Amino acid sequence: MSETKISIRNLYKIFGRNPASMVDRVRGGLSKPDLLDQHNHVLGLEDINLDIPASGVQVIMGLSGSGKSTLIRHINRLIEPTAGEIFIDGENVLAMKPEKLRDFRRFKASMVFQKFALLPHRTVIQNVLYGVQIQGVDEKQALDRAQRWLERVGLKGFELHYPAQLSGGMQQRVGLARALATDAEILLMDEAFSALDPLIRTDMQDVLLDLQDELHKTIVFITHDLDEALRIGENIAILRDGRMIQSGSGQDIILKPADAYVTDFIQDINRARVLQVGSVMDKDPSSATGPEIESTTAMEEALQVLAKSKAQSAIVVRRGKQVGSISLDQMIAAIARPKQGAAPEQRYR
Amino acid sequence: MIDWTKLTWTQPPVMARDDLRDLKKLIDGSFRDFSREYGEALENFFYPLLKFLAGLQQLLLATPWPLMLVLLGLFAWIGSRSWKMVAGTVACFLVIGWLDMWEDTMATLAIVSVATFLCIAIGIPVGIWMARSNRVQAAILPILDIMQTIPSFVYLIPVVMLLGIGKVPGLIAVMIYAIPPIVRLTNLGIRLVDEEVLEAADAFGASRRERLWGVQIPLALPNIFAGVNQTIMMSLSMVVVASMIGVPGLGVPVLRAVTNQYLALGLMNGLAIVAIAIIFDRVSQSFGKRLQKHREGGHGV
Ligand SMILES: Nc1ncnc2c1ncn2[C@@H]1O[C@H](COP(=O)(O)OP(=O)(O)O)[C@@H](O)[C@H]1O
Ligand SMILES: [Mg+2]
Numbered sequence: 001m002s003e004t005k006i007s008i009r010n011l012y013k014i015f016g017r018n019p020a021s022m023v024d025r026v027r028g029g030l031s032k033p034d035l036l037d038q039h040n041h042v043l044g045l046e047d048i049n050l051d052i053p054a055s056g057v058q059v060i061m062g063l064s065g066s067g068k069s070t071l072i073r074h075i076n077r078l079i080e081p082t083a084g085e086i087f088i089d090g091e092n093v094l095a096m097k098p099e100k101l102r103d104f105r106r107f108k109a110s111m112v113f114q115k116f117a118l119l120p121h122r123t124v125i126q127n128v129l130y131g132v133q134i135q136g137v138d139e140k141q142a143l144d145r146a147q148r149w150l151e152r153v154g155l156k157g158f159e160l161h162y163p164a165q166l167s168g169g170m171q172q173r174v175g176l177a178r179a180l181a182t183d184a185e186i187l188l189m190d191e192a193f194s195a196l197d198p199l200i201r202t203d204m205q206d207v208l209l210d211l212q213d214e215l216h217k218t219i220v221f222i223t224h225d226l227d228e229a230l231r232i233g234e235n236i237a238i239l240r241d242g243r244m245i246q247s248g249s250g251q252d253i254i255l256k257p258a259d260a261y262v263t264d265f266i267q268d269i270n271r272a273r274v275l276q277v278g279s280v281m282d283k284d285p286s287s288a289t290g291p292e293i294e295s296t297t298a299m300e301e302a303l304q305v306l307a308k309s310k311a312q313s314a315i316v317v318r319r320g321k322q323v324g325s326i327s328l329d330q331m332i333a334a335i336a337r338p339k340q341g342a343a344p345e346q347r348y349r
Numbered sequence: 350m351i352d353w354t355k356l357t358w359t360q361p362p363v364m365a366r367d368d369l370r371d372l373k374k375l376i377d378g379s380f381r382d383f384s385r386e387y388g389e390a391l392e393n394f395f396y397p398l399l400k401f402l403a404g405l406q407q408l409l410l411a412t413p414w415p416l417m418l419v420l421l422g423l424f425a426w427i428g429s430r431s432w433k434m435v436a437g438t439v440a441c442f443l444v445i446g447w448l449d450m451w452e453d454t455m456a457t458l459a460i461v462s463v464a465t466f467l468c469i470a471i472g473i474p475v476g477i478w479m480a481r482s483n484r485v486q487a488a489i490l491p492i493l494d495i496m497q498t499i500p501s502f503v504y505l506i507p508v509v510m511l512l513g514i515g516k517v518p519g520l521i522a523v524m525i526y527a528i529p530p531i532v533r534l535t536n537l538g539i540r541l542v543d544e545e546v547l548e549a550a551d552a553f554g555a556s557r558r559e560r561l562w563g564v565q566i567p568l569a570l571p572n573i574f575a576g577v578n579q580t581i582m583m584s585l586s587m588v589v590v591a592s593m594i595g596v597p598g599l600g601v602p603v604l605r606a607v608t609n610q611y612l613a614l615g616l617m618n619g620l621a622i623v624a625i626a627i628i629f630d631r632v633s634q635s636f637g638k639r640l641q642k643h644r645e646g647g648h649g650v
Contacts, residue, residue, distance in 0.1 A: 078551060106554030117549035121567045121643050131553040162643040182553070 005054035005186065005218040006075060011084030012048075013070055013242075016041030019082045032241045044070040046242045048084070052235075054185075055216040059233030061223055061265070067242040068222045072190050075220060076109045077101055088186070106135050109186040110179035114194055116171045118163040118178075125150060125159035127174050131182040149177040153207060169200035173207070180211070187219045194223065205231055226265055230254075230274050238262055251279035255334070263338060272300040272335040280334045281316045281324035288315040288325030295323060299335050302326070384511045395517045398463075402516050406459040406597070410452060417455075418442055428632035430639075438632075441624045450599065450621050457588055457598035457625070464520055464584040468528045469577060476535025476573075477561070486536065493529040501526055501590050509594055519596030523587040530579035538572025539565045574637040578630060585626045 014022045014035070022030075022041050032043040045067045052058040062068050073079040074086060077093055086093040088108070096104060110131060118127050128146040137145070150159065153173040163171050172192060179187055193201045205228065212219065223229050229236050230250040237247040238258075246258035254275060257263040278295030290311035293302050295318040306314060306328055316324040352365040364372075409417070418439050425431075425438040445454050479486040505522055512518040542565050550564045566573075592600030599618045606615030 076552060078548060102554045102556060104554070105552060109552075111549070111552040113545060113549060115545055117543075117545040119546060119549075119564065119568075121570075134553055134555055134559060164644055178553075188552075 002053045002055060004051045005056075005089065006050075006052040006058075006220070007087040008048055008050045008052075008071075008074070009085040009087070010047055010049060011045055011071075011074060011086065012082045013044035013067075013074070013079065014041050014082045015044055023083050043242045045074075045081075048244050050237055050244065050247065052218060052220065054218050056235065057212065057219045057221055057233045059221045059223060059229040059236045060239060061226065061229050061236055062239035063224060066239040068224075068239055069190050070242075071239065072188050072220055072222055075186070075188055076105055076111065106131070107182065108184050109188060110182045110184040111188040111190070112172070112175045112179045112192040114191040116163070116168075116175045116195075118171060118174055120163055123160050123162055124155060124166070124174050127163065128177045128181050130178055135182060145183075146177075146181050149181045150174075152180070152211070153177045167200075169196050169204065172196060172204060176204075176207070180215075185217055187217045189219065189221045191222050191224065193228065194225070201228070208232065226269050230269070238265065250274065251276060255279060257338070267337070271337070272303070273298050275299045275334055277302050277314075277316050277326055277331075278318065278324070280330055281326040282330075283324045285315055285322040285324050288313060288322070290314040290325075292317050292322075293326075294318070299331055303328075303331060306331075380507065380510065388511050391511055392513075392517075395512065398520070399515070399517050402459060402463050402520065405463060406456050409455040409459055414446060414451065425628065425632050427636075429635040431635070434628075434631060434635070438628050441628060445621050445624070448617055448621075450602075450618060453597070453599045453602060453618065454621060454625070456596075457585075457600070457622070460516070460520060460523065460591070460596055460598060461581065461584050461588070461625075464523045464527060465577070465581050467520075468524055468531050468580045468584070471524075472528045472531035472576070472580070473535050473573065476532045476576075477539060477566075479532070479536040480539035480565075489532070493532060496525050497529045501587065505590075505594055514595040516596055519591040519594050522594065523584045523591050523596075526587050527580045527584040530583065531573070531576035534572045534576030534579070535569065538569030538576075541572065542568045571637055571641045574633070574640055578633045578637060581629050581633060582626060585622060585629070588622060 012023050012026065013019075014026065016022065016039070019041060022035065022039060025039070026035065026043060026046055030038075032046075035041050035043050048071060050058070060068050060071060070079060074081055075088075075093070077086075077096070081094065088104075093101075093104070119130060122130070125143075125146055128150050129142055132142040132145055147159070150156065153176055155170065155173050155177065158166065158170065163174065166174070172195075175192070193204045196204060208219075209232070221229075221232050223232070234249065235247065236250055236253055238245055238253070238261075240261050246253060246262050248256075253262060254266050254269070254271065257266055275298065276295065277293055277297045277299065280299075281295070290313045291305055291309045293305055293314045293316055295316050297305075302314065306312075311328075313325060313327040315322050316326055350364060350368060351362045353362075355363050412420075421442055422435045422439050425435045428434075442454070445451060475489065479489050501522060504525055505518075508518045508521055512521070546564060546568070547560065550560045555563065588596070588598055589600040589603050592598060592604050599622050602614055602618045603622075605611065606618070
């Protein structure tokens with residue numbers, strides 16, 4: 001495991017007139033609805049602990065209002081926490097003086113927004129230039145950099161257009177180029193692709209994954225779409241009502257949903273396409289028979305392999321070594337849709 | 350304090366006559382003392398302004414009329430980029446000259462330009478200040494309301510008591526009337542700037558100055574410009590009132606026409622004011638529209 005880049009410790013955020021006085025009540029178990037009813041304060045985040053590894057993609061997921069935007073805005077301190085700590089490369093973000101914080105935002109973390117948040121009075125190239133100019137890079141060099149990133153996201157030729165003249169997908173490419181042009185190590189993406197049409201969204205996911213292969217940034221990616229989360233993220237954290245109820249790999253979350261809320265989330269995904277053989281297998285290859293299948297193979301492909309060779313089971317291999325076995329029954333059980341965990345009135349929408 | 354003998358169902362409680370007279374005397378007296386004390390200092394303070402205003406007026410009058418027409422045409426072109434507008438402007442001023450109103454028109458242009466310039470120079474910073482703090486906004490809005498609703502004759506009285514009759518008090522009277530829209534619209538324009546764009550500026554580490562000059566003001570510019578336009582219109586509409594306290598220009602003959610029932614004189618000078626107003630309005634509006642060009646979509650993909 002690589003080193004930790006962002007570390008969030010016991011983070012609380014409460015909105016209202018006197019949030020500090022409410023922290024102990026929340027620690028004592030007061031729920032979000034009760035806090036609102038009895039004290040007229042909104043619980044934004046409750047006791048969040050999360051370590052995000054360098055060069056990794058951390059997805060944060062949850063329904064609307066679950067606190068995703070609030071959480072990501074704590075990382076670059078656009079929102080001040082009510083209690084808790086945030087460390088980046090071991091440095092306490094909350095202890096930064098205004099000057100220091102500004103430099104942190106200029107050089108270390110950049111952001112992509114759900115509604116793009118481009119500067120409407122600036123042309124595309126000037127938008128990409130924005131962060132670089134604020135860094136104080138000299139004009140010529142800044143322009144080179146902006147031009148390079150604009151081309152990298154596929155917008156060569158649109159330099160002198162205004163944002164209003166571009167489609168949503170293209171606008172978000174500008175947003176992405178603007179964030180990348182600062183060369184920050186951390187990329188914060190708040191539902192960056194949620195406003196886009198499905199096809200364009202897939203396009204943008206490809207663009208991001210390509211870039212990440214090359215750049216190895218630390219990315220915090222927010223989405224409310226599990227398919228997107230599984231595609232983009234190595235680690236997924238799930239928020240509900242400001243609380244982090246599960247955190248782990250995509251496979252973990254599908255196979256061992258922590259509660260009814262998570263079960264609801266994974267209801268509609270295509271399990272056969274997402275689940276990998278390696279996460280379902282028996283870890284004992286000794287008695288295995290049948291064809292060999294790579295452990296990262298998706299269930300739907302593995303099933304085809306079995307069907308073709310008319311086998312009842314398969315041997316799972318990882319980098320040429322046999323690491324486990326899997327039977328047809330196990331595979332079918334894994335891709336069957338799980339029972340809904342909760343009674344209807346307890347389900348979350 | 351109350352004269353109870355007068356109280357009836359149709360007469361609410363009223364102050365005793367003597368008390369009321371004393372109150373008015375007190376206010377008049379203390380203001381007169383104030384103006385005796387500080388009137389001269391104020392006049393000295395405003396002296397450079399007077400020099401500037403008189404100088405500008407002389408400059409406009411000394412400028413050969415063909416050059417003046419070229420300059421006015423250029424102004425129309427820069428604002429509107431339309432040849433029709435340029436031709437209309439030049440024709441208008443030719444007619445004004447032909448009807449022997451050139452001198453008064455130049456005087457009016459001088460005072461309107463200076464008033465507008467000062468309104469911008471004072472009004473935009475005040476508007477920015479208001480936009481940054483709700484407390485400041487709450488303090489200034491009622492002042493603007495008063496400035497816009499109080500009959501101009503009422504504030505002419507103290508201004509004249511302090512500074513006498515002349516160009517500077519006239520200028521101040523014009524400004525009191527014309528400055529509120531630019532202040533209001535600057536404040537409004539900045540407050541209406543998209544929260545998310547501001548958040549983006551913060552996220553990229555913009556300082557307060559960079560945020561103001563790089564995002565808030567450029568995005569508020571169309572509104573600020575609408576304020577400038579209204580300020581120009583309102584200072585033109587004050588020209589007649591200002592002429593009552595000695596401001597030269599097209600208002601003077603209008604005033605003379607009113608008192609002597611000269612229909613033609615009043616009509617001509619009045620229409621000259623209207624013509625200038627229309628020119629300024631059209632030119633500055635099309636300039637304002639061009640500031641917003643980036644908002645238009647068009648050849649989107
Ligand atoms: N400035 C604020 N004042 C009061 N409540 C807020 C504020 N910002 C967010 N909230 C509340 O905090 C919760 C989390 O909001 P948010 O982080 O925007 O959720 P998400 O991004 O997951 O949709 C919501 O209940 C929202 O109403
Ligand atoms: Mg959100």
